[in-house]
Amino acid sequence: MKVLLHIMRDKWSAVSFTILSVTLLIGLCAPLIAPHPPNEVHMDLRFAGMSWQYWLGNDHLGRCVLSRLIYGIRPSVLGVLAALAASVGIGAIAGFAAGYFRGRVDAVLMRICDCMLSFPGYVMTLAVVGMLGAGLIHILIAFVLMKWAWFARVIRTAVMQVAEASYVQFAKTLRTSHLNIMTKHILPVALPDIAVISSSSFGSMILQVSGLSFLGLGIEAPHAEWGMMLNEARTVMFSRPELMLAPGLAIMIVVSAVNFLSDSLQTQLDPKLMHTGRQKKTGFGAALLAKAARKEAM
Numbered sequence: 001m002k003v004l005l006h007i008m009r010d011k012w013s014a015v016s017f018t019i020l021s022v023t024l025l026i027g028l029c030a031p032l033i034a035p036h037p038p039n040e041v042h043m044d045l046r047f048a049g050m051s052w053q054y055w056l057g058n059d060h061l062g063r064c065v066l067s068r069l070i071y072g073i074r075p076s077v078l079g080v081l082a083a084l085a086a087s088v089g090i091g092a093i094a095g096f097a098a099g100y101f102r103g104r105v106d107a108v109l110m111r112i113c114d115c116m117l118s119f120p121g122y123v124m125t126l127a128v129v130g131m132l133g134a135g136l137i138h139i140l141i142a143f144v145l146m147k148w149a150w151f152a153r154v155i156r157t158a159v160m161q162v163a164e165a166s167y168v169q170f171a172k173t174l175r176t177s178h179l180n181i182m183t184k185h186i187l188p189v190a191l192p193d194i195a196v197i198s199s200s201s202f203g204s205m206i207l208q209v210s211g212l213s214f215l216g217l218g219i220e221a222p223h224a225e226w227g228m229m230l231n232e233a234r235t236v237m238f239s240r241p242e243l244m245l246a247p248g249l250a251i252m253i254v255v256s257a258v259n260f261l262s263d264s265l266q267t268q269l270d271p272k273l274m275h276t277g278r279q280k281k282t283g284f285g286a287a288l289l290a291k292a293a294r295k296e297a298m
Contacts, residue, residue, distance in 0.1 A: 038070075043062050059232060117153070
């Protein structure tokens with residue numbers, strides 16, 4: 001709660017948090033908010049302009065662009081959030097086991113992570129999609145297979161820094177169960193690192209899902225998704241640029257909000273930045289101050 005209050009004190013962080021919260025809420029309540037069914041075809045309204053009934057106009061099949069934009073939040077943001085949660089969960093289990101038990105457990109898990117991380121992320125994603133076929137679920141499965149090893153390595157490092165602490169060793173001498181030690185003593189300390197790396201990966205995963213859908217490897221028609229909407233509108237990008245503008249702006253705004261919020265979260269949860277007093281200027285303001293300081297030093 002204290003971190004949330006600090007984040008809300010910064011203008012850019014507060015705006016970013018509000019944008020993400022409203023976006024997630026709209027995605028969850030899409031059937032109640034969307035003015036029209038997203039897949040309802042009206043060929044007589046093909047490429048119709050904006051009106052009071054269709055605020056963002058109609059696409060090449062006469063479907064409501066605003067409704068499809070709202071429903072597109074589900075695969076583009078909520079689906080990615082679910083894949084991120086699964087990746088962090090698997091990575092946290094592996095990272096805690098490797099960092100706490102060490103020895104053979106650490107060696108085996110880290111060699112598996114090395115094998116997974118030896119493949120470029122996009123190549124592995126395309127390989128999984130090639131084996132399983134195009135589709136959003138297959139892309140999200142590829143994300144989980146691709147990301148968990150990276151999360152495991154980062155979380156392992158954070159756990160190793162705490163596992164040798166005196167209070168953890170004291171808990172072991174009292175014969176406290178390993179599960180209790182990890183949940184009560186190690187998890188609260190490692191949680192800030194987990195939150196930071198998770199938020200920093202969220203934006204890149206949204207871009208990857210939209211990019212793969214733009215290439216035709218993502219969600220299948222007629223379902224709405226922001227990358228697919230860009231792909232469908234590219235044939236008329238010069239005569240009807242607003243059809244590409246709506247999903248493009250949605251992707252840009254959401255990803256920018258995620259990045260601003262991630263920077264602010266890192267500032268609030270990093271003890272070094274907290275001690276230097278930089279928590280008072282988070283997000284975009286901190287970046288500007290840092291750039292100005294570097295210019296003065298030069």
